[in-house]
Amino acid sequence: MIRRKIAAANWKMNTNLQEGIDLYKKLCGLTLADDVDIVICAPATHLYALSQIAGPEQVVLGAQNMSNEESGAFTGEVSGRMLTSIGVTYVVIGHSERRAYFAESDELLGLKLKTAFSHNLVPIFCCGEALDIRKNGTHVSHVISQIKGSFKNLSPDEVEKIVIAYEPIWAIGTGETASPEQAQEMHSEIRKHLTEAYGSTISNVVPILYGGSVKPANAREIFSKPDVDGGLVGGASLNADSFSAIINSFN
Ligand code: PGA
Numbered sequence: 001m002i003r004r005k006i007a008a009a010n011w012k013m014n015t016n017l018q019e020g021i022d023l024y025k026k027l028c029g030l031t032l033a034d035d036v037d038i039v040i041c042a043p044a045t046h047l048y049a050l051s052q053i054a055g056p057e058q059v060v061l062g063a064q065n066m067s068n069e070e071s072g073a074f075t076g077e078v079s080g081r082m083l084t085s086i087g088v089t090y091v092v093i094g095h096s097e098r099r100a101y102f103a104e105s106d107e108l109l110g111l112k113l114k115t116a117f118s119h120n121l122v123p124i125f126c127c128g129e130a131l132d133i134r135k136n137g138t139h140v141s142h143v144i145s146q147i148k149g150s151f152k153n154l155s156p157d158e159v160e161k162i163v164i165a166y167e168p169i170w171a172i173g174t175g176e177t178a179s180p181e182q183a184q185e186m187h188s189e190i191r192k193h194l195t196e197a198y199g200s201t202i203s204n205v206v207p208i209l210y211g212g213s214v215k216p217a218n219a220r221e222i223f224s225k226p227d228v229d230g231g232l233v234g235g236a237s238l239n240a241d242s243f244s245a246i247i248n249s250f251n
Contacts, residue, residue: 061089
């Protein structure tokens, strides 16, 4: 079964506009594997400017968050309609930093997923456990319950279009990476859940990315696992050379 390979960059709240433009231009100028979709999730302030820069077809833009609301009195929020109007095609939903610092619940994230789909944005839905949950051995049920909690109102057609990113919180920005075996275990459990809930035709096409201290030194081994279809990369995506090394770590 052919699943898309995806290398997604999560710049988080880093770079000013000029730095973001410089980084994006460097990336667009590199020789990139053409069978890998590259999603640059830049700060919202940068997305329009980046959309005006010509780049290879496989490089597309993503937002790091969006509102579940359509429009109106929601000061500071960014809507799906705003994002699509500037050519953004992906949106990260439910990053652990949004869950932890902005109290985003499974239920709210379910609403955001619905709103993203209604604007034809592809959500990169993040899930993952904290260290205490990993230590007490309930990480699989925790992650599956995050997925169940946010997917419950999605139609099978919507689930078929989603991208999932498994990001163990203890591995994000810490330099500590899940082992390729730990990533594979969780990814295969997620796929098993999708098969049980939606059938294998759907579960076989949903890309599941790993995130958490992905670096040029560990990407190849992680990406070689059968249920790992790419990465969501934070720190190492802020440097064009290291991100391009990660992009070239498939196969
Ligand atoms: P990291 O971040 O690669 O810096 O660990 C990943 C993420 O939070 O998406």
